[in-house]
Amino acid sequence: MTTLSARPRAAFGARFVTPLVIGTLLNAVNSSMIAVTLVPIGRDLDAGPARTVWLVTVLYLATAVAQPVMGRLVDTFGARRVLVAGLVSVAAAGLLGALAPSFEVLLGSRVLLGLGTATGFPAAMALVRARASRLDLPVPGGVLATLATSTQASMAIGPTLGGLLVGLGDWRWTFAVNVPVAAAGLVLALCWLPPDEHTRRPGKPIDLAGIALFAVTLTALLAFLMRPSNWPFLPAGLVVAGVLIWHELRARDPFLDLRALAGNRPLAATYLRQCLAYLVIYAFLYGYPQWLAQGYGLPEPVIGLVLLPMSVATVTLSAFGARLGLGVWARLLITGSVLLAGSLALLPLGVGTALWLVVAIGFLFGVGQGMSTVANQTALYVQAPADRIGTLSGLFRTSQYIGALASTSVIAFAFGSQASDAGLSLLALVLAGAATVLVSVTAADRGLRAVGQSGHGRP
Template sequence: MSERTATATRFDRRLLPPMLLGSVLNPINSTIISVALIPIGRALGAPPSETAWLVSALYLATSLGQPVMGRLIDLFGPRRLFLAGTTLVGLAGVLGTFAPNMEVLIASRVLLGFGTCAGYPASMALLRSESRRTGEDNPNGVLTALAVANQTIAVVGPLLGGLLIGVGGWRATFALNVPLAAAAVLLGLLRLPKHTGDSPERGNLAARLDLPGMGLFAAMLVSLLLFLMNLHLRNGYLLVITVAAGAAFGVRELRAASPFIDLRVLGGNTPLLATYARAVVAYVVAYSFLYGFSQWTEEGFGLSAFHAGLVQIPMFVTAIGVSLVAGRRRGVRGKLLVGAVGQIAACLVMLTLGGESPLWMLLLVALIFGVPQGLNNLALQNAVYFQADPERTASSAGLLRTFAYVGSMIASATTAISFGDRADTGGMHELAWVMLAAGVLYLLVTLFDRTLGRVRAPGTD
């Protein structure tokens, strides 16, 4: 085989830097805020029930934006959407850095949510196109590299946040987005292919995008997430809107020539639907721990933001090691089962913690949580890649993130309800019981899904 032919059958490694950086912009902003919530609340005079909106605003925007951006990438290719999204991240970073009040800070998180939507589906679309070019289902284990990068950032985020707060205050956690976005834009301009995707005529652009479908999807999702953030009988009208918008969305998508979400294909793909369901409950546990446990270690246990980040170092080390080892093994069912057991074990230990607990017990909880942190995202990502319609890889990947963010919104709402005005030990225990129930459900959904045995990641032994 000639050198040119060998090169043509290998994954283009020049794509890796923008793929990795673009895909981690969302998890870094999702996790770095966890240790900044208490300092922000103190600076702006806001209790945990209000600062929870800094979490929810990002996920509300991202839950809506991920499938929309994924559909646009499926149609037009990743380059333009990647550049637009990362530019928006930089602008949001500037807005958050100089925000004078909570309202502007929340607005900056909304912009961050929309801006970070492009990175992950763009990476999945590039991976699919490279798979077609090289003939490899998983070129050089890039799926594992993406998962490890996301896990690394997700777990190191609190530690990085603590360091930034210690050096420059909580505003430094927003300013970080400016250099990250600049680097992503530069890498996108230099490395991403210019001619990918379709170039539909202006006349059929609206039909290809299915704007009515997107609008109904937005109404359904926003009303649902707002209800989750304001759980009360007086807000029951939001559930009525959710059901009505969902019904209208279903009718629209079944009739549309080019649907935003092809419900016929999705409805016939039971394994993919089960994966999405697992994502919801997995992220209820993961993000309840990330936000709830971090706030409790600061306010209920008395650690500084910096030391609260240090407590999560065992989770960082464990998650990376587990991802690297598990990424070389075929199949996803075993990863999901071990991840479920790890979540349950960590929740049980959380129920034993109190303000007088020794520090090593906090480190133990973080260590145990590193196992599901390293396994679940990797397994869910691999499952979607091999279960999804190849022509809708980006939008299917975007939907995975949407379902994950629904789980994170439930986690945020549960955390706000459990803690109220103060992140004390009683509230942490209430949160742990909810997490335990979600972890058990995750285990059951995985145990009874026999289709997972057929999902195998080739080329990863």
């Protein structure tokens, strides 16, 4: 007789999970791999730092806007179809970037790359949810952990992979590598993933106006978050947001079902937790190395070693955090608590601080990042209705990107032109405030106690 623990393993074997992993890791690896190529790209295509940084920015913007849109297409046309289309787009973007004759074409390839990679996570969540529901299985915590771990690990190895490819060839190889990877994912998806069981429902056209209004709203607000000096984007975004709300409340089949979202307070809390957690995590991830270099005086190779325990903790807890025997609520409380402790620990740091303490603080933030990802993903899996899992998974990733992009403004506010001890203390206060809100929101959400222990439970 098949045991309960064996059934999920049989249902979610390597043949099913592998194409999903490839689809989800492509965004993360391309987000971080570009870091080591900006200088040679600028040199070859005659673009200064102010222009090359847009290669980073446009991918974040395109992905943040496209995730829920692609999720809506997943809910409408089927997850495998959308994932296959996304992988084709990634391969095309990789080829375009590898052959790009100008900076403008290269920028376009990054936009296409963002759109293509945005299909991975919503499609994966929809496929996992459909299989678990069809077989009446509990929450597949192991699969969610695998998806999260592959994302975290690929983001961590991205700069190393990029450096290796540049060393073997040049920066164009970091774009070309997407072609064989996406092609492999495409073949495996077609061979191993089950065909989609539904198509678009007749009589309910896609809400193109809602999608367009959402894209304009989010782009304007993200542009403000990245650089608050561009303040006109804020009122413009709010005005368009008002039009979006008006339209969606009247649409026959809205892109964003605002009434359902408003009535699903647990899901809204999950979005808020993800946004706050990644605001704190990314502000530390991008801000701490600056202080280590300019304030503490460490050379760059040593900074990488100092942050290594953080990366190890993140990947390890993403993979095995669900096996600690703690429920989602407990894991998220630990997340908020360690991020708050790490933020407060930044306050007294200075040139004379012992190196072991500098390393230990990074480890705390690694624990927070590793614990939060799978726990919030599990909460999303349970809280999202099955017929909207793609759209709502996309919004989950968008909330993460909002926190990540807002962190850049926090760093600029705290450091200014120099990452000094005083700037680090100011950054610590801001992060401690965000972490305090995170702990409070989590502690108040008692409904999370019903979201399974160690990845078990029912959607």
